[in-house]
Amino acid sequence: MSPTEGVSPDATVPAVASGETGAIETGAIETGAIETGAIETGAIGGSDMEAVPLRHPGRWVAAAVVLVLAAMAAHSLATNPNYQWGTVGDYLFAAPVLRGLWATVYLTAIAMAIGIAGGVLLAIMRMSANPVVAGAAWVYVWFFRGTPLLVQLLFWSFVGALYPRLSLGIPFGPSFVSGDANHVVPLFAAAVLGLGLNEAAYMAEIVRAGINAVDIGQSEAAAALGMTRALTLRRVVLPQAMRTIIPPTGNETISMLKTTSLVSVISYDELLNAARLIYARNYQTVPLLIVAALWYLALTSVLTAGQYQLERRYARGLAPGHARPRRTEAAR
Amino acid sequence: MTAAADRDTSGKEPSDRASGAVVPMVRAERVRKSFGHQVALRDVSLTVAPGEVTCLIGPSGSGKTTFLRCVNHLERISGGRLAVDGELVGYREHGGRIHELRPREIARKRREIGMVFQRFNLFPHLTALENITEAPVRVRGERRADAVRHAEELLARVGLADRAGAYPAQLSGGQQQRVAIARALAMRPKLMLFDEPTSALDPELVGEVLEIMRQLADEGMTMLVVTHELGFARQAADTVVFMDAGMVVETGPPATLLTAPAHERTRAFLARVL
Numbered sequence: 001m002s003p004t005e006g007v008s009p010d011a012t013v014p015a016v017a018s019g020e021t022g023a024i025e026t027g028a029i030e031t032g033a034i035e036t037g038a039i040e041t042g043a044i045g046g047s048d049m050e051a052v053p054l055r056h057p058g059r060w061v062a063a064a065v066v067l068v069l070a071a072m073a074a075h076s077l078a079t080n081p082n083y084q085w086g087t088v089g090d091y092l093f094a095a096p097v098l099r100g101l102w103a104t105v106y107l108t109a110i111a112m113a114i115g116i117a118g119g120v121l122l123a124i125m126r127m128s129a130n131p132v133v134a135g136a137a138w139v140y141v142w143f144f145r146g147t148p149l150l151v152q153l154l155f156w157s158f159v160g161a162l163y164p165r166l167s168l169g170i171p172f173g174p175s176f177v178s179g180d181a182n183h184v185v186p187l188f189a190a191a192v193l194g195l196g197l198n199e200a201a202y203m204a205e206i207v208r209a210g211i212n213a214v215d216i217g218q219s220e221a222a223a224a225l226g227m228t229r230a231l232t233l234r235r236v237v238l239p240q241a242m243r244t245i246i247p248p249t250g251n252e253t254i255s256m257l258k259t260t261s262l263v264s265v266i267s268y269d270e271l272l273n274a275a276r277l278i279y280a281r282n283y284q285t286v287p288l289l290i291v292a293a294l295w296y297l298a299l300t301s302v303l304t305a306g307q308y309q310l311e312r313r314y315a316r317g318l319a320p321g322h323a324r325p326r327r328t329e330a331a332r
Numbered sequence: 333m334t335a336a337a338d339r340d341t342s343g344k345e346p347s348d349r350a351s352g353a354v355v356p357m358v359r360a361e362r363v364r365k366s367f368g369h370q371v372a373l374r375d376v377s378l379t380v381a382p383g384e385v386t387c388l389i390g391p392s393g394s395g396k397t398t399f400l401r402c403v404n405h406l407e408r409i410s411g412g413r414l415a416v417d418g419e420l421v422g423y424r425e426h427g428g429r430i431h432e433l434r435p436r437e438i439a440r441k442r443r444e445i446g447m448v449f450q451r452f453n454l455f456p457h458l459t460a461l462e463n464i465t466e467a468p469v470r471v472r473g474e475r476r477a478d479a480v481r482h483a484e485e486l487l488a489r490v491g492l493a494d495r496a497g498a499y500p501a502q503l504s505g506g507q508q509q510r511v512a513i514a515r516a517l518a519m520r521p522k523l524m525l526f527d528e529p530t531s532a533l534d535p536e537l538v539g540e541v542l543e544i545m546r547q548l549a550d551e552g553m554t555m556l557v558v559t560h561e562l563g564f565a566r567q568a569a570d571t572v573v574f575m576d577a578g579m580v581v582e583t584g585p586p587a588t589l590l591t592a593p594a595h596e597r598t599r600a601f602l603a604r605v606l
């Protein structure tokens with residue numbers, strides 16, 4: 001057999017074989033085709049064949065273009081006086097900015113807690129055998145995903161205009177406690193409710209997709225052992241669903257961190273609003289926006305690292321090469 | 333250790349036990365099951381006596397697996413009567429009418445019935461040992477130390493004493509299925525259901541699982557086994573039931589049914605698989 005004859009079968013046969021198995025294994029996952037594409041090139045590139053390597057002039061051109069653009073950006077950042085890096089440094093650790101930063105972290109944590117708890121509840125409701133309960137969950141998701149978050153936030157801040165008095169009591173009957181709406185729903189509550197209830201709608205879809213991804217055989221095995229539905233959900237289904245739920249939830253948390261900046265429209269004092277209050281006084285708009293951006297970047301970097309650790313923890317018991325958790329979220 | 337000595341007797345004594353007659357472990361009378369318009373079981377009647385091993389054989393789609401799933405109420409029957417150890421499965425007869433049981437009552441009944449699945453269905457996020465102790469601790473309320481000791485005994489019995497800490501993905505198919513058998517036995521069941529336990533295994537791993545099942549049969553466990561392993565049926569079964577198109581075609585001891593079947597359909601099936 002001549003060398004040239006040997007090349008094509010050796011290189012293509014494994015690639016075709018891996019492509020086939022990939023398509024079968026990841027049949028339900030849309031990214032399957034893309035992944036196997038990467039494997040194919042890897043298999044060919046990784047061969048020990050003694051051949052004159054193929055030249056890739058296009059890669060050099062692309063790298064050169066990117067490097068020139070990066071150099072231009074760096075030069076501009078360093079030399080354009082309008083960035084005022086000195087002012088950025090002055091305000092990076094200023095007390096109002098740090099207070100706003102703390103408020104952002106706090107708001108993100110509470111809104112996500114509400115979102116996750118609400119999402120799990122809605123997902124379970126959605127799968128209920130009771131059509132009224134399942135329908136209510138569907139309507140909730142439809143409403144909160146179907147209207148802009150900004151509108152919802154404004155709505156919560158003006159809830160006093162809609163219901164001047166809020167009371168707790170028997171439906172259509174006497175009330176036990178009642179109070180002024182603006183008192184019962186202060187600015188902080190409006191921000192948290194707006195963000196959290198909206199997030200619950202998205203989390204519901206993520207949790208539901210995660211639960212549906214767990215093989216029905218798992219619930220059957222649990223049922224055959226005499227486990228109740230609640231116990232099965234808690235001990236068997238949810239821990240496995242977590243693997244599919246964690247990565248998009250990490251994305252949601254990172255997204256929430258930045259979305260909290262929207263509550264500046266209802267004048268809640270978080271990071272962006274803190275920056276805005278300062279530049280409204282001293283007109284140093286660009287440096288203060290950079291201060292805010294740097295802090296958002298720092299926080300999202302920390303969250304990304306945390307997400308990586310969580311994913312590793314929930315991948316327990318999985319052999320290497322097992323289907324990886326989906327990175328794309330079905331909900332959006 | 334025999335299965336009979338292990339058995340949980342805390343449950344209610346079924347009424348017909350008082351008469352002194354042996355209560356069949358499984359009694360199916362004209363059991364029907366349909367999925368929409370598709371009829372899966374037509375008037376299936378059979379009994380399994382305590383301590384007996386019954387193998388269900390037949391072509392795929394004949395309703396063997398569906399019947400097995402009806403026995404622990406993973407499928408709800410559409411008609412007829414199905415009783416395990418003298419009590420109806422999933423229902424209660426009261427005042428001449430049949431009442432559905434609550435999910436909690438069904439769960440309690442299932443504790444007495446072990447099931448082994450074709451695809452093992454081990455919990456992938458738990459180790460072999462945790463798979464076995466999960467239900468005894470969470471469902472039966474056993475103390476963890478007792479459950480762990482029992483699980484270690486069971487793992488030793490299925491020859492996997494050294495793999496207690498392994499996750500299912502780190503075990504071969506045969507090993508996974510042996511853990512699954514140990515998991516079912518940990519609930520000290522009166523009856524074991526096997527749904528094609530070796531069909532998902534590589535041929536060289538089939539033997540180790542059948543060996544465990546033979547041991548279990550020798551120890552007196554009541555077993556209902558859906559299988560394509562006619563060799564196992566010949567050796568271990570007391571009764572073989574041949575099903576086709578949702579019906580029981582023929583029932584008999586393996587020596588008769590597998591060598592001199594009375595029905596043409598049984599003969600045709602055996603000719604194809606032997």
